[in-house]
Amino acid sequence: MKRTWILAVVVFGMILAGGAAHGAERLMILCGAGFKLPMEEVISSFTRQTGVEVNATYGGAGTLLSQISLSKQGDVFVAPSPDFMEKARSRGHILRESIKGFGYVVPAINVQKGNPKAIRSLRDMARPGIKIALGNPETVFVGMLGVEIIEKGLNPQERDALKKNIVTYGEDFNKLASLLLLKQVDAVIGFSSMSGWYPDKVETVKLNSREIHRIGVGQAAVLSYSKSKPAAERFIGFLASREGQSVFKKYHYFGTVEEANAWIGEKKPVGGEYRLPPEWFRK
Template sequence: AFEKETGAKVNFNYAGCAQLLTQMEINKQGDVFVGGSLNDMDIAQQKGFTDQYVEVAYHIPAIAVPKGNPAAITCLADLAKPGVRLILGDEKTNAIGKKGAKIFEKNNLQAAIAKNVVARGATVNEIVTQIGMKQGDAGLVFEDNGVDAKNIEIIPIPQEQNAIDKVPVCVLSFTDNKELAQAFVNFVKSDEGKAIFVKHGFKTIDQ
């Protein structure tokens, strides 16, 4: 939609946020950064990559299970049952891994969960793929990951048990196209931009 309105070509670089932040620190390239969590944007600010950002949508962790839910998972506590095979994100390098650690700590499940982890994905998309291929009984992803995924089912986590984050967007300080980059951020936070987030399973900040 932005490309149609402006005629500008948008090039995307998809990766875990830790990897993206490292790339930016080394290359000092890019126009706009969309983080997976507010913590990612805090790091970007500390490193001088940006001085302000906007919050556009909620990033809501959820349980993912293979289609048909063969292990009959219904809630967080089920993930701690003996024998359940879990695929989680890396606790140090990606948003869902960090959120998972907070969620399990909040619900006093860390020890039991640790015994059930069979793999850790570098990105949330890897976790979706692995769960869809039934390499694990369950994993943690974000609610929006279930919208286009045909081989998984999403089980919501109650808000009081969850650790909900927000999706921040900013113009990068080393952009060569500041005006166009700001136009993209303005589009993302507009009603039209937020409608695209909703289409892909997000709840926007004003909902």
Template sequence: MINARLIAVLTLLLLASTIYVLITNNLRTGELEELFILAPPVLQKPLDLIISEFTERYGVLVKTSYEPTGSLINKLRLSGRGDVLVTADHEFMQQAVEEGLVIGDSVRVLTYLIPAIIVPRNNPANITNLKDLTKPNLKIAIANPEVSPAGRYAITVLINTGIYEEVKNNIVVYAESISKLASLVALGAVDAAIGFHVMHYWYPNETEIIWLQPQEVPEVACQLIGIAKNTSNTELSKKFVDFVIESLKRDDVWKDIGYITSIEELRTYDLADKVPEICLGIVR
């Protein structure tokens, strides 16, 4: 029997060679089109797969910059370079639209993320709820709230539940991004992290998830995608956005790795009423 891992490797090699041939052929004919996508690390796993498939289908060279959303906004503001912007929450997208960095009527909702506590496997610090984070001598991590929505949500959770002052001395790391935050937990370098629920699904064998009570969740974060005002190719950018939106129907791209793609699914967590109004008003 052929090893399943070997099959996966061969499939990836075949996909890579196909993409290489398409791009090489287009380079030779001078027809190669390019897109520059600015996106947060929280969506890198599904977007990497989608971009590979988009490249294979259309022969487009897609360049990416995965950074915390605040850093992406600054990059777009200062350089003006970028065709499509993806944000980890609605506030940053709203800011980008108000500043004229993104075309307002191009914005679409992608996914929804729930604030949660993520702990290493077997939960060595025996954390069962938010109040447990006030125990002395714990090592807690959050993402940098200045550039990462995950960090901003973490601070809001602690303030709204009245335990920020008790917990802040236990916060030993302000991670540069949510991907680095998740890896800290997976490696057992901290006792807990406050981030988004999807972090657990990146490391299902190394972490566990402690769900917050619905009343402890200030808001559900919605991830948005939109076309940059200074895009060099509006038609191609729209084609990419449409391609991403169409992929939301596929469980293997999103739901199988923990991403929530509908309000209906949020209702199973009793959190449908925690979706920001701007996210409810955007049509896919």
């Protein structure tokens, strides 16, 4: 894992150096992978309208924070939860006054189109023969949410059965989606928005409202290391604008916390850290 971060930092620095060498106005965005598809569309529109070239790196929020700590480079950090943004602020990585929110995410079960294994609930994921993927709970926001949902929503026997069904831990949300698309797993604990990414290949199964303990919200902030702060602020403004929000709505993200809670059927807190039980830490 450490070698992967170092390689990412080297590539990251080469991209930034290339932009400086050509004298072009460029931005580097470090973005949680749960926003990848709509973010690519937002970046394309922003570049077309402003001429600013934007490069983006996607990954688990914890991994991105580690990259920022190592490289101390980049222009914008996009996190899936206020808790990750607070960690970035406490480490001096971001300009606090620049933080803007742009889209809410709700945990859900994602399955292959047609739901061939008839997975209708969290308990169904504990049935024998079901192949499951979770995000790495140490670095991926939706992985941490998944562990909390499992730990609080199942009895010990069901929990043990479900854990036996976990065949892999994805390094980010995009990897979880790929595992479903390739039919390598039957279900993941992801976000309701995944079926907005791939409506012809993925379905969303709602969790019971009692099984959802918190939701996330996309937040973007200017990195304190940015050498293009005005352009970074313009990008964040565009991301939070009506045009930017419309892109996320198209991909089934919620525009307000009220919309997210209405879909759940109950009010839920936004963010809030969950301490992983020791047995979930990967060795």
